[in-house]
Amino acid sequence: MATADPSGAVMNLPRRDARDKLLGRTRYTVDRMPPRLLHAAVLRSEIASARIIRIDTTRARRMPGVRAIALAEDAPGMHGIGIADHPLFASGVIRFHGEQIAAVAADTYEQAQAAARAIEVELEPLPPVLTMADALAPGAPLVHPDWKSYEILFEGGARGGNVAWEATVIRGDTDAAFARDDVVIVESSFRVGRQNHVSLEGRAVVATYEDGRYHIETSTQVPWTVRNMTSKLLGVPASQVHVTVPPVGGAFGQKFDCTLEPYAAILARKSGQPVRLVYSRQEEMLTCLCRENADIKIRSAVTKEGEIVGREAVVLMDCGAYGGEQIFLTTMTAHTLGGNYKLGSIKLATRAIYTNTPPNGAFRACNGVYNTFALECHTDEICEAIGMDPLEFKRRNVLGDGDLGATGQVFEGDVLGPMLDRMERLREKSPSRKHLAGDRLYGRATVVGTWFIFVGPSTATINLNADGSATLITAGVELGQGTMVQALPQIVAHELGIHPDDVVVRNADTDAAGFDLGVGGGRTTVSVGAASVAAAADVRNKILKIASELLQTPPDRLVLRDGRVEIAGIEGSGTTIAKVVQRAHQVTGPVVGSGSFANPGAPAMPGCAAGHFIDAIDIPVFNVHDCEVAVDPETGHVEILSYKVVQ
Amino acid sequence: MPTNLVINGEDRISSRGSMTPLIDVLRDEFFLTGAKVACREGVCGACTVHLDGRPVVSCLVPLGTVEGRDVRTVESLAVAGEPSPLQLIMEEHDVVQCGMCFPGILMVLTSFFQERPHAERDEIKAALVGNICRCTGYERLVDAAVALARRS
Numbered sequence: 001m002a003t004a005d006p007s008g009a010v011m012n013l014p015r016r017d018a019r020d021k022l023l024g025r026t027r028y029t030v031d032r033m034p035p036r037l038l039h040a041a042v043l044r045s046e047i048a049s050a051r052i053i054r055i056d057t058t059r060a061r062r063m064p065g066v067r068a069i070a071l072a073e074d075a076p077g078m079h080g081i082g083i084a085d086h087p088l089f090a091s092g093v094i095r096f097h098g099e100q101i102a103a104v105a106a107d108t109y110e111q112a113q114a115a116a117r118a119i120e121v122e123l124e125p126l127p128p129v130l131t132m133a134d135a136l137a138p139g140a141p142l143v144h145p146d147w148k149s150y151e152i153l154f155e156g157g158a159r160g161g162n163v164a165w166e167a168t169v170i171r172g173d174t175d176a177a178f179a180r181d182d183v184v185i186v187e188s189s190f191r192v193g194r195q196n197h198v199s200l201e202g203r204a205v206v207a208t209y210e211d212g213r214y215h216i217e218t219s220t221q222v223p224w225t226v227r228n229m230t231s232k233l234l235g236v237p238a239s240q241v242h243v244t245v246p247p248v249g250g251a252f253g254q255k256f257d258c259t260l261e262p263y264a265a266i267l268a269r270k271s272g273q274p275v276r277l278v279y280s281r282q283e284e285m286l287t288c289l290c291r292e293n294a295d296i297k298i299r300s301a302v303t304k305e306g307e308i309v310g311r312e313a314v315v316l317m318d319c320g321a322y323g324g325e326q327i328f329l330t331t332m333t334a335h336t337l338g339g340n341y342k343l344g345s346i347k348l349a350t351r352a353i354y355t356n357t358p359p360n361g362a363f364r365a366c367n368g369v370y371n372t373f374a375l376e377c378h379t380d381e382i383c384e385a386i387g388m389d390p391l392e393f394k395r396r397n398v399l400g401d402g403d404l405g406a407t408g409q410v411f412e413g414d415v416l417g418p419m420l421d422r423m424e425r426l427r428e429k430s431p432s433r434k435h436l437a438g439d440r441l442y443g444r445a446t447v448v449g450t451w452f453i454f455v456g457p458s459t460a461t462i463n464l465n466a467d468g469s470a471t472l473i474t475a476g477v478e479l480g481q482g483t484m485v486q487a488l489p490q491i492v493a494h495e496l497g498i499h500p501d502d503v504v505v506r507n508a509d510t511d512a513a514g515f516d517l518g519v520g521g522g523r524t525t526v527s528v529g530a531a532s533v534a535a536a537a538d539v540r541n542k543i544l545k546i547a548s549e550l551l552q553t554p555p556d557r558l559v560l561r562d563g564r565v566e567i568a569g570i571e572g573s574g575t576t577i578a579k580v581v582q583r584a585h586q587v588t589g590p591v592v593g594s595g596s597f598a599n600p601g602a603p604a605m606p607g608c609a610a611g612h613f614i615d616a617i618d619i620p621v622f623n624v625h626d627c628e629v630a631v632d633p634e635t636g637h638v639e640i641l642s643y644k645v646v647q
Numbered sequence: 648m649p650t651n652l653v654i655n656g657e658d659r660i661s662s663r664g665s666m667t668p669l670i671d672v673l674r675d676e677f678f679l680t681g682a683k684v685a686c687r688e689g690v691c692g693a694c695t696v697h698l699d700g701r702p703v704v705s706c707l708v709p710l711g712t713v714e715g716r717d718v719r720t721v722e723s724l725a726v727a728g729e730p731s732p733l734q735l736i737m738e739e740h741d742v743v744q745c746g747m748c749f750p751g752i753l754m755v756l757t758s759f760f761q762e763r764p765h766a767e768r769d770e771i772k773a774a775l776v777g778n779i780c781r782c783t784g785y786e787r788l789v790d791a792a793v794a795l796a797r798r799s
Contacts (some may be wrong), residue, residue: 014741021746022734022753023683024721031680110707199781200685200693200747249747250781480782481747640739 007475008561009494013243015245015485016501028249029219030278037206038067038105040267040277041620043119044286046103049141050094052101056120056402058327060104062420063118065111068270070103070263077233079258082165082613085144086359088233088262094123095143095321096358098286099568105267105275118144126357132295132316135162136354143321143354157611162509164323164352167330167611169338169406172345175309177301186287186385188378190231192370194290194318195364199452201249204278207264214265215242221255223475223508241265244506248479248577251396251534253480255290261389269466282302289306289361292326293318296374297339304380309344313377315371319352320359323593329367329611335620336371338406339450340416341379341397346406356640362520368451376447393548394448399445409616416448416622419646423624427642433641437630439589440639446626453619454521455599459514460531464490464539464591468578476528479507483524491529495536497560498577514596526619527597532593542591547580623647652713654679655723670694672710673720681721681750685779688756695751696720702758704751704777721750726758733757733795740791743783751780755794764799771796777790 057069075088090099102119104378106112109382130141132226143162144150156411158166178185182387191291203220214236220226223243231238248255260277279287286614294317301310320325365368383390395610423446434442461473478484484507489500496503506512506581544555547565549572551558560576561564566574584591604615626639649662654677661672666701668687674677680706683693685734696705697719724731730738733756737743752775759766759774766774771792772785780788 012741014738015743017746018738018741018743019730021743022730022737022749024726024750025678026746027680028747030684031674033675033678197781198779200683200691200745202685202780248745250745252781281688480743481742 005492008497008514010490013486013490013500013600015482016489017154017485018279027205028201029217029246030201030249030515030601032206032217032246033276034206036273037546038267038271038273038275039109039112040103040105040264041109041116042100042263042277043102043121044283045090045097046105046128047125048097049093049126050123051092051126053122053124054093054120055101057102057572059120060115060118060175063106063111063115065107065387066104067107067273068105068267068407069115070266070270070274073221074266075233075237075262078151078154079232080323080327080542081325082144082152082154082157083159083323084153085147085164086322086324094125094474096356097172098283098323098358099105099261101278102264103381105271105273116414120508125626127638129162130356130436131317132251132353132355135353140279143356147271148603153577154345154613157317157330161353162601164354164528165327165330165611166349166351167333167609168350169334169346169348171406171408171605171608173349174310174312177345178312178379179300180309182300183303183309185301186378186382187297188374188381189298190296190370190374190377192294192296192544194293194360194371195363196285196288196290197250197252197254198284199250199252199254200617202279202281202284203255203260205261205264206274206276207261207268208274209265209269209272212236213240213242214268215244217244217246218261219248220245220258220261221248221251221477221479221520222257223477223510224515225518226258226261227510230262233262234265241510243508243510245477248477251479253366253520256362256518257289259289259562273317280423287358289324289359290393291366291369292320292360296337296371298374298378300378301401302386302632304386305609306386306388306396307344308341308397310346311343312347314549315348315350316557318336318355318357318360319496320355320357323352323354324359325362328613329362331614332367333371334406334609334612335450335452335617337375337493338400339346340375340448342399342403343406348406365451368449369504372447372449380445390407391420391424398448403603405616407604407608407612407615411620415423416624418579419622419624420448422625422646423644426646427626430642433628436641440630440632442628442630444628447587448623451621451623452617453526453621454523455618456517456523457596457598458527458612459594459596460528460535461592461594462532462535464496464543464577464581464593466585468498468581469504470498470539471504471506472498472532473506473513474528474532475508475510475513477519478518480521481524483519483528487525487529488532492532492536495533496540498563502563513601522621531595534597536595537590537592538593542581542593545575546584546587550575550580550583587609621647650710650714652715653717657736659697660706660755660792663710665709667710668697668706669710669713669718670705672720673705679722683747683750685747690779691748692751695746695749695754695778697754697758700758702755703761722729724753726752733760735792736795737788739794740787742784742791744784744786748778748780752780760795760799764796768793
């Protein structure tokens with residue numbers, strides 16, 4: 001089969017959205033204000049744990065401008081990842097300060113706020129568990145007394161009391177490793193706090209209800225999750241929910257879940273008018289789905305020669321009042337804290353813990369940031385204990401060709417070792433900048449890290465138009481990362497021998513595009529890109545077949561380049577792609593192609609991992625970072641003196 | 648009482664209350680949605696506009712204080728649809744990511760370069776101290792601004 005000419009690929013493509021973003025013309029979700037728009041406000045709990053005795057909306061309904069009020073009874077479903085433990089509104093009990101009790105739509109935002117404040121709520125306060133230590137103490141109040149009755153969406157996690165989920169890894173015999181008389185045992189523990197994404201565009205939605213369907217226009221990374229979760233919470237068929245996504249003004253993982261969309265959807269149905277719900281910065285800080293706070297305990301048995309014969313760790317992740325993303329993220333410890341290094345044996349337990357605090361969520365390299373921090377600090381402590389240079393220790397121990405990962409996954413190729421060598425050469429080339437630290441504290445570290453491409457299903461459709469342009473339809477979203485405005489047009493253009501300017505990329509629309517797992521974990525260029533390559537191949541085959549007849553040449557002798565189909569090696573011999581498509585209209589109909597992508601599915605060692613959503617990482621990504629910092633001990637000001645990356 | 652003001656060279660009248668933040672008047676009443684509401688506390692700089700030629704965070708400017716004054720927003724930087732040299736250099740250097748911070752950053756730098764057209768890197772960084780970019784595209788942004796200063 002003929003393929004596209006690689007020399008025709010357009011590199012360094014300017015972003016097509018840059019001009020309007022610079023002119024102030026781009027319309028993010030927060031900028032969309034259709035006619036007859038209503039504004040919504042949410043009534044939130046001001047205490048962390050309580051039983052709801054009574055909610056009375058009589059007075060609020062009579063307030064000026066009020067058009068609709070949504071309450072728990074409007075959303076009978078529960079959602080979650082792994083366990084359906086999360087109602088849309090506090091139902092019967094309050095589980096965190098900031099939890100949603102009711103939502104109001106009114107003619108103005110101020111009227112909606114006033115009416116929300118006028119809702120009477122009678123609560124019986126209960127003792128809250130605010131820390132993981134409180135939650136795990138004997139006799140601690142249960143955040144979810146009915147946890148056993150919840151629908152299980154994914155089997156395998158150990159659960160009980162305030163432990164929402166436990167994922168474990170056991171490979172080899174760590175007891176025997178730690179009992180050896182030729183090892184040094186090094187123990188470390190770390191505690192990290194929550195982290196807020198603070199995307200400049202906070203969570204925002206405009207919803208309408210027309211012809212028996214919800215249209216949700218939202219600032220999200222996951223249009224299909226919003227569609228499916230809204231359906232589950234409202235108890236309506238998913239086919240009644242239509243999600244579109246304007247340009248997103250920052251997300252960073254925060255928008256990898258469905259959160260505020262269903263409130264606006266219910267209010268739009270009840271009022272018959274478009275409803276806008278935009279969280280204030282205060283609401284964003286209160287309920288943002290932070291990167292979770294975590295406690296990490298890790299210990300290793302290491303020989304004097306620096307061989308890690310055993311490693312054990314327990315990671316506690318605070319999922320807040322509902323399991324959410326943390327249930328899934330317990331999986332990642334195996335590949336972050338348990339990653340990077342060859343281990344003779346390993347035993348890991350990662351628990352997501354319920355507390356009466358706001359639910360947490362995804363955040364750039366979820367679980368990886370603090371576990372890499374912990375692992376590399378622990379590695380330094382090991383090196384100090386056995387008297388070995390950290391770089392030498394890392395070079396001896398990083399995963400190489402044929403080595404086993406924590407869950408018994410076999411890694412291919414020597415990657416990290418040569419990267420460390422490359423970093424050492426970079427370090428030798430540029431002298432230390434320690435002198436710039438002056439009287440301040442100075443620190444330097446060279447660390448290794450493993451992350452992965454979070455693959456999963458994607459699909460793409462391409463219409464090749466009679467003017468020679470292509471329209472790419474996917475559920476991908478432009479968050480600023482460039483996939484939709486640079487990578488995908490480049491990929492499709494290359495496959496079809498046209499210019500990227502002639503590739504129209506449709507914004508995410510669940511009525512137009514098939515399922516997609518969402519934008520996150522570096523997956524969009526890989527997964528939507530692969531689906532787009534497959535769709536383009538489908539299109540290419542169709543046009544080559546027609547061109548073959550037009551040009552009386554077998555398809556494998558045809559080349560697509562510069563918007564033309566040429567006979568290989570004879571410039572100007574062929575015709576334009578536009579003419580081929582026009583011919584197709586007469587003989588086969590318009591040219592459309594589709595393609596799909598799913599996980600490659602790297603195998604793990606059977607029986608190693610329990611409660612894991614993925615047992616092995618399909619596309620590992622390795623990196624080596626070196627950084628020098630100066631810290632002012634009085635102000636805490638941190639200055640980066642040098643930073644080097646090999647990846 | 649209505650407030651008279653000049654927005655991007657046009658006489659405008661707003662009937663909103665005198666304590667209404669200028670940003671809400673610009674966005675909700677005149678649909679100038681370029682300036683962004685991101686923190687409402689004057690911290691992030693995304694709502695920066697020019698008031699009588701000086702950059703201000705419009706979330707902290709009550710409407711009642713701008714009677715008769717001249718307001719310019721990011722929408723005014725391009726002349727007859729042609730981007731300003733600052734806008735063009737940001738485009739050339741592929742600086743833009745999510746784009747939410749740019750309306751404020753462009754207004755700050757436009758004003759700054761009027762006074763310091765040949766500014767050095769450190770001065771440019773200092774000028775941007777009130778603008779937050781959560782995509783953390785700072786270095787490339789400063790590179791572009793430095794390139795403009797060297798060109799002029």
